[in-house]
Amino acid sequence: MEPKFMISEVFSTSWKYTKSQIWVLAGLFIGYFILSSIISLFGMPAQGSMVGKIVVNLISAIIGCIFMLGYFKNMFQTIDGEEPQFSAYGQQSRKIVTYFVASLIMGIAVSIGTILLIVPGIYLALRLQFYSAYIVEEDCGIIESLQKSWKLTEGQVMPLFLLALAMIGIAIVGCILFFVGLFVAAPLIYMMQCYTFRKLNSISTTTEQQ
DSSP states (O other), X not given: OOOSSOHHHHHHHHHHHHHHTHHHHHHHHHHHHHHHHHHHHHHTGGGGSHHHHHHHHHHHHHHHHHHHXXXXXXXXXXXXXXXXXXXXXXXXXXXXHHHHHHHHXXXXXXXXXXXXXXXXXXXXXXXXXXHHHHHHHHOOOHHHHHHHHHHHTTTOHHHHHHHHHHHHHHHHXXXXXXXXXXXXXXXXXXXXXXXXXXXXXXXXXXXXXX
């Protein structure tokens, strides 16, 4: 099956969107990085016990879930020509359990696949990667979001693999640029994923209506 998107087009369009709100998107990512660092720093004494370690990891996981859900919503807001709203984090927080469990299922599946000669793990990661977008965009449930991502990526594994390599390259460049570049690279990478989801989902919806 032919690719439904071109990497060059995804990159250029995503960069245009990212650049339009770079200070907000980068600022939010930096804020999350600082918050995570503070939690890790102040949580170090508590991690001496099993209970303390569980509490610190649970707090980190909750904050991480809230951030990712809100950040994905910010990306879609930017694509829609809107200014990213901080209120998105509160609105999306009700989906924490759905997102956490779906992420856990995907993580386990990818881990098992990786143990089985790595390739199956990569394949599963590519096929299931849009579950979070479905949770944010269409308020899908745990299994539904994974199923829809699987269906959406059918026949697009190789293009998505090449896109993933491009994203890794962007992340490497961001790290090379005195690490500060990562705060620009990260929003761009997330934007590329969200834009690709929108593009594939739009094509899929159009095809189903015909």
